[in-house]
Amino acid sequence: MSTMMKALQWDAKSEKLSMVEVPVPTVTNPFDVVVKVGFVGVCGSDLLVLRKIHPAAEKVILGHEFAGTVHAVGTMVTSLQVGDRVCVNPNGNCNGCRFCIHGQPHLCTTGKSAKNIRDLGIFWDGAMAEFCMVPADQVFRIPDDLSLQQAVLCEPYSCVLHGYDRISPLLPGTRILILGAGIIGMLFAALFQHRGFSDVTVSEPSEVRRKTVASIGKGCNGVSPAELKSLSTQNDADDFGFDVVVDTSGVPMAIQQAIPWLRPGGKLLIFGCCPADKQLSFNPHDAWMKEITILTSRINPFCFPKAISLVNNMAADYLSFQQLCVKVFPMEDYQDAIEMLKNGEITKALLQPSGL
Ligand SMILES: [Zn+2]
Ligand SMILES: [Zn+2]
Incomplete structure (x- = not known):
């Protein structure tokens, strides 16, 4: 397998989102997993990052709404196995501040850019890439009959x-x-x-x-x-x-x-x-x-598992992509995807980094 992968990286200095080649992430933290990205959504907040309205790291791979399959697991991960079909809660928090301790992780005051917080696709490398490294406790298995495409909706639905x-x-x-x-x-x-x-x-x-x-x-x-x-x-x-x-x-x-x-x-x-x-x-x-x-209303405290059940429940009758005006693009066509999204021709664009 190639050790390099394609990714869409935001660079605040040049104010550009561009396709780059970066190393495939490998698990070093025993509690991490690497997910092979099936589909990743382009979110309104990604567009706000590109306009410098939404905060983000100076240089980061975007993509926080995604589903895929587990590609590698850390030695301490017991809840997931290679090959599991999953979606990912991109929102990390510090687990130490007053708000986290009192059950309000979405109000965490430590700051999303802190080193111990994985805010995927905003301050930490995200999923507009063939592979994405994530903490196992932010990863959720999806039901067998829920497609990876529709599973991308779990993140926005959790919010x-x-x-x-x-x-x-x-x-x-x-x-x-x-x-x-x-x-x-x-x-x-x-x-x-x-x-x-x-x-x-x-x-x-x-x-x-x-x-x-x-x-x-x-x-x-x-x-x-x-x-x-x-x-x-x-x-x-x-x-x-x-x-x-x-x-x-x-x-x-x-x-x-x-x-x-x-x-x-x-x-x-x-x-x-x-x-x-x-x-x-x-x-x-x-x-x-x-x-x-x-x-x-901010983010999605404790809503991810509920969102997976909901999306699975609603998928057939309410969430066909044709009905919702969602379009899937190969990741290379990200500029077309962003253009159509900005023009209001579609409600959401999904990018497919690689064939599964
Ligand atoms: Zn989003
Ligand atoms: Zn906190």
Whole structure:
């Protein structure tokens, strides 16, 4: 076997993502495993890294949503064997700070760039490569009948599930607005349908993506932000309003516009990553009168095993790639993949580093 492999490496100095040849990782830490990457997703946060909005290491192989097969295991690893089909939780934490100790690893304050934290694909070499080295405790076996392609959705779904937990409980008949029909918006919409919520509106500027929203189920409909705005001015607030607004766009103005659309008792979930230097304003008197709740959701604490079960459960009826507008590319075609993603022609791109 070749000792070198192809990988997509981000270099902050040159502000470029490029295909490089690097050594295949070999297990040196006895608690590590090397995964042969089957498929790796290009995430919205990867695009933010390329724009220097999302923090990342100066030089790092990107890729944090992936599934593959175990290629090598460290001597102390007992939970996994070579050949196991797996997906990987990319989020490491320090296990020592106040938040980690109290069961909130996603709020770890040690800093993702610390040497003892494996933040895969952001601060530690990730999976846009033929092989990726990971700590065994971040690796999860997947069911036999779940494809490696669909298993890539376990990572984004683990984050969506945490968001869902944050806004729960939801009453039957809850009227929901999702801002943005990228993959996260689509996965939220599919989850709401799966859980029996049949009044889900998704606001999205891209026409292609709006059409894909309807394919999720008859309770889902895609509207343009302009349409939504005009509906809000034509209708009585109670007829028009929403019980839950989930922002997946990370656009502060979109969130600001939607806050007055919350019905009394409504909940806003800020899920998307907004630019760090942007503010938004809202009327605290109205918010108080309506007793609205503003929630945020970060990463995926303890959600990974639940996400695997969920994806396996939903795969056939809700998560076909055609339905979700997800496209698979050979890793060499990463530039095309990023372009299509940026243009809103697809909701997610999967890269295939090598044939399995
Ligand atoms: Zn991601
Ligand atoms: Zn910590």
